[in-house]
Amino acid sequence: MNTQDQSTINSIDLQFDRKHLWHPYTSMANSLPAYGVVAAEGVELQLQDGSKLVDGTSSWWACVHGYSHPKIVAAMQQQTAQLSHVMFGGITHRPAVELARLLVELTSPKLTKVFLADSGSIAVEVAMKMALQYWQGKANTDKQKILTIKNGYHGDTFAAMSVCDPEGGMHTMFGELVTKQLFAPAPQSRFDGEFDPEELNEIASIFEDNHQQIAALLVEPIMQGAGGMRFYHSDYLAALRKLCDKYNVLLILDEIATGFGRTGKLFAYEHSHIEADILCLGKALTGGYISLAATMCSDEVAQGVSDSPAGVFMHGPTFMGNPLACAAAIASIELIKENQWQAQVSAIEAQLKTELADAIDYEHVHDVRVLGAVGVLEMSSTLNTAELQQEFVNLGVWIRPFSNLIYIMPPYCVTTEQLSKLTHAMKTVAKRTSPKASANAFISHG
Numbered sequence: 431m432n433t434q435d436q437s438t439i440n441s442i443d444l445q446f447d448r449k450h451l452w453h454p455y456t457s458m459a460n461s462l463p464a465y466g467v468v469a470a471e472g473v474e475l476q477l478q479d480g481s482k483l484v485d486g487t488s489s490w491w492a493c494v495h496g497y498s499h500p501k502i503v504a505a506m507q508q509q510t511a512q513l514s515h516v517m518f519g520g521i522t523h524r525p526a527v528e529l530a531r532l533l534v535e536l537t538s539p540k541l542t543k544v545f546l547a548d549s550g551s552i553a554v555e556v557a558m559k560m561a562l563q564y565w566q567g568k569a570n571t572d573k574q575k576i577l578t579i580k581n582g583y584h585g586d587t588f589a590a591m592s593v594c595d596p597e598g599g600m601h602t603m604f605g606e607l608v609t610k611q612l613f614a615p616a617p618q619s620r621f622d623g624e625f626d627p628e629e630l631n632e633i634a635s636i637f638e639d640n641h642q643q644i645a646a647l648l649v650e651p652i653m654q655g656a657g658g659m660r661f662y663h664s665d666y667l668a669a670l671r672k673l674c675d676k677y678n679v680l681l682i683l684d685e686i687a688t689g690f691g692r693t694g695k696l697f698a699y700e701h702s703h704i705e706a707d708i709l710c711l712g713k714a715l716t717g718g719y720i721s722l723a724a725t726m727c728s729d730e731v732a733q734g735v736s737d738s739p740a741g742v743f744m745h746g747p748t749f750m751g752n753p754l755a756c757a758a759a760i761a762s763i764e765l766i767k768e769n770q771w772q773a774q775v776s777a778i779e780a781q782l783k784t785e786l787a788d789a790i791d792y793e794h795v796h797d798v799r800v801l802g803a804v805g806v807l808e809m810s811s812t813l814n815t816a817e818l819q820q821e822f823v824n825l826g827v828w829i830r831p832f833s834n835l836i837y838i839m840p841p842y843c844v845t846t847e848q849l850s851k852l853t854h855a856m857k858t859v860a861k862r863t864s865p866k867a868s869a870n871a872f873i874s875h876g
Contacts, residue, residue, distance in 0.1 A: 440468040440469075440478050441478065442466035442468070442478050444464065444466055447464055447466075448461055448463075448464065451464075462815060462816045462819070463816060463819070463820070465477055465823060466478040469498075470485070470497035470498060471496075471497050471498045472496045472497060472498070472841075472843065473485055473496050473497075473840065473841050473843060473844045473845070473848050474497075474848075475497075475828055481826070482826070483823060483826055483827055483828040484826065484827045484828065484840075484844075484848045484851050484852055485497075485827075485828045485840065485841065486827055486828060486829040486838035486839070486840050486852045486855075486856075487828060487829065487830055487838065487839060487840075488714075488718060488839050488840060488841050489718050490713070491655070491687050491692065491713050491714070491839045492712075492713040492714050492716075492717070492718030493714075493717060493718030493719070493841055494690060494691065494692075494714045494717055494718065494762075494766075494771075494841055494842050495717045495718075495762060495765050495769070495841060495842065495843060496841040496842075496843045496844075497841075499717065499761075499765065501761050501764070501765060502716075502717050502719050502758055502761040502762060502765070504761075505757045505758060505760065505761035506719065506720070506754060506757055506758050506761075508757070509525065509753055509754050509756075509757035509758075510754055512753075513753045514752075514753065514754045515749065515752050515753060515754065516753065517748070518546075518746070518750040518751035519746060522751075523751070523753050523756075525753045525754075525756030525757045525760060526546060526751040526753065526756050528756075528760055529544075529546070529724075529756045529759050529760050529763075530544040530546075532760065532763050533711070533724060533726060533763075534726075536696065536697075536763070537697065537709060537726060538697075538699070538705040538706070539705070540705040540706070540707070540728045541705070541706065541709055541726040541727065541728060542726075542727075542728065542729050542732075543726060543727045543728070543729070543731070543732040544724055544725075544726050545560075545724065545725045545726070545727075545743070545745070545750075546722065546723070546724055546750055546751040546752075546756070547722075547723045547724070547725065547745075547747050547750060548721055548722070548723060548747050548749055548750070549585075549712060549721050549722075549723050550585055550686035550710070550712035550713060550723050551584070551585025551586055551587040551590045552585075552587065552723060552747065553686060553710040553711065553712050553723035553724065553725045554584045554585050554587075554589070554590040554593070554648070554684060554686075554710055555585075555587055555589045555590055555745075556710075556725040556745055557646075557648070557682045557684075557708045557710050557725050557727075558576055558589050558590075558593075558645075558646070558648070558682070559589075559743070559744065559745055560708055560725065560727055560731055560735055560743065561573075561576070561645040561646035561680050561682065561708065561731075562574065562645055563734070563735040563738040563740065563743060563744065564645070564680065564731050564734035564735050564738070565645050565734070566734075566738035566739060566740075567733070567734035567735055567736065567737030567738040568734055568737070572642055572643055573642070573643060573644060573645040574643060574645060575611060575612050575640065575643045575644050575645060576592070576593055576611045576612070576644070576645060576646055576647075576648050576682075577611070577612040577613075577614065577633075577636060577637075577640070577644045577646070577647045577648070577679070578593040578611060578612070578613060578614070578647065578648045578649060579613065579614050579615065579616050579617065579633070579649055579654075580595050580596065580597070580613050580614070580615055580616040580657075581595050581598070581616040581654050581657035581658050581660060582594060582595055582616075582648075582649065582650055582654055582657050582684075583595065583599070583650070583654070583655055583656035583657045584648065584650075584684050586600070588604075588607065588608065588609075589609065591604070591608055592608050592609040592610070592611050593611050593648050594657075595657050596613055598657065598658075598833075612636060612640060612644065614632055614633035614636050615629070615632050615633070616654070616657075616660070616662075617629060617660075617662035617663065617666040618662075619662060619663035619665070619666060620661060620662065620663065620799075621652065621661035621662060621663055621664065621701075621801055622661070622799075622801075623663065625663040625665040625666065627665075627669070629666070630666070630669050630673075633670075633673065634673060637673050637676070637677045637679070638677070641677035641678065641679060644677070644679045645679070645680065646679060646680035646681065646682045646707070646708070647670060647673075647674055647679055647680070647681050647682065648682040648684060649667070649670065649681075649682075649683065649684065650683075650684045650685075650687065650688065650698075651667050651683050651684075651685060651688060651697075651698040651699045651701070651702070652664065652667060652688060652693055652698040652699075652701050652702070652801075653687065653688050653692075653693055653698060653801060653804065655687040655688075656687075656832070658808075658833070658835070659799070659804065659806045659808075659835055659837050661693075661799055661801045661804075664701040664702040665702070667699065667701070667702040667704065668702040668703065668704055671702070671704040671705075674707075680707040680708060680731065681704075681706050681707050681708070682706065682707065682708040682709075682710065683698075683699050683706040683708070683709050683710065684710045685697050685698060685699070685709060685710060685711055686710055686711060686712040686713050686723070687713060689711050689712075689713070689714060689715070690711075690714040690715065690762075690763075690766055690771075691714075691766065691771040691772070691774075691775050691802070691803070691842065692714070692775070692802050692803055692804065692839065693801050693802040693804070694772075694775050694776065694779060694801065694802035694803075695802075696766075696771075697709075706726075707727065707728055707730070707731055708725065708726070708727045708728075708731060709725070709726045709727070710723070710724075710725055711723060711724040711725075711726070712724070714762070715759050715762065716755055716758040716759045716762055717758060717759075717761070717762030717765065719758045719762070720752075720754060720755045720758050721755065722752065722755035722756070722758070722759055769842065769843075771842055774803075774842040774843070775802050775803045775842060777846075778802070778803040778840065778842070778844065778849060779800055779801070779802055779803065781846060781849050781850070781853075782800040782803075782804075782805035782838075782849070782853065783800045785849075785850060785853040785854075785857075786798050786800060786805050786807065786853055786856065786857070788857075789807055789856070789857050789860055789861075792857075792860055792861050793861075794809050794810050794811070794860065794863055795807055795808070795809060795810070795860055796808045796809060796810045796834075803839060803840060803842060804837065804838070804839050805837060805838050805839075805853065805856070806835060806836075806837040807835070807836040807837070807856055807857075807860050808834060808835055809834045809835070809836065809860065809863065810834070811834055812833055812834050813831045813832075813833070813834060813835075813836070813863065815830070815831055815832065818831050818836070818859055818863065819831070821859050822855055822859060825851075825854075825855040825858060825859070826851065826855070827851060827852050827855045829852065829855060829856065829859075836856050836859060836860055838852050838853075838856065840852060
């Protein structure tokens with residue numbers, strides 16, 4: 431193929447894109463600029479002008495092994511040639527069976543049942559439906575509410591929206607269509623600080639007063655992602671497990687952003703030495719190569735659902751258990767096992783702590799925090815996403831700020847030089863940034 435042919439293939443009509451394509455959380459009347467990507471390899475994105483950007487977001491936290499990894503690509507190519515999709519109703523296949531086997535082995539002993547769905551938001555919807563049907567199977571129809579904590583984010587579909595932060599989420603935009611749930615204050619004790627048991631008082635009171643109506647408590651363990659990249663104390667999560675046990679409430683853990691090593695543990699709940707009744711997985715499940723999610727539950731939950739009046743679990747996506755996605759997930763999990771992810775994440779954490787520490791002295795930086803392969807500069811005011819996005823591209827990196835946060839969650843295979851390029855860019859932009867209001871504060875979960 432000659433250079434001209436390659437140039438034609440790589441050409442992206444950005445004017446057409448801006449006029450006709452709706453990107454996440456953008457206005458069609460005044461959309462944010464979109465940068466044309468034609469290829470990606472390792473930790474770098476190649477733009478259509480030939481320039482390369484070090485990716486600090488792992489494609490919204492999912493691409494933990496980097497791009498074009500030969501093992502994942504080969505697994506998907508082989509699976510496409512053999513069986514790219516088949517309905518999961520009444521049919522099964524090896525990729526789904528093997529993926530379920532791996533997930534049962536990797537997660538806690540209590541989690542034995544696997545429901546494979548399309549995306550993170552749907553995994554949360556499935557978890558909430560499981561909880562409600564479980565209590566129907568227990569002949570308890572009063573338990574219809576979900577309790578959660580503020581500053582949470584669990585997805586953009588309607589049930590998932592209902593358990594996102596009631597002020598920073600989308601509740602006010604969709605009014606009565608969003609189910610009213612129960613909210614407790616967000617945890618305040620930092621992951622790296624002392625735990626204050628007094629902060630449990632209000633949520634304990636909510637349990638005491640409402641446990642007869644609460645079907646489940648749903649939280650992101652240890653790290654609240656799009657709700658502010660907040661890292662809370664492991665003792666708080668352990669206390670939530672005890673409250674659920676005391677008041678006969680199911681515990682749903684949303685590990686879509688935190689699962690598969692991001693916080694320094696394979697799953698974030700391991701920091702607290704607890705188990706979930708229902709667990710949601712997504713994003714890095716396939717290494718970020720194709721959309722897939724899993725909702726896992728205990729034998730007890732599965733039996734309750736099966737004993738409900740419907741007699742079956744009432745959910746079944748068209749692309750449930752997609753063989754191509756399952757093949758990618760198997761390859762990704764095998765890489766997690768092979769790549770010494772603990773050492774990778776530990777090294778990233780140490781470098782982030784060292785290189786971001788002095789940013790706390792910058793005028794507009796309110797806080798600096800690091801956990802696992804996550805580095806955050808919290809600014810004093812909301813940022814202008816479009817302006818800062820361009821600054822980062824000019825610096826040769828892909829970092830996408832949101833709200834008042836400049837953060838990175840790079841692939842685990844990032845080199846020390848690439849990571850330094852990311853942290854240097856973060857500090858450069860933070861140091862000269864005069865924060866401005868921006869309406870583009872949301873970030874996708876699923």
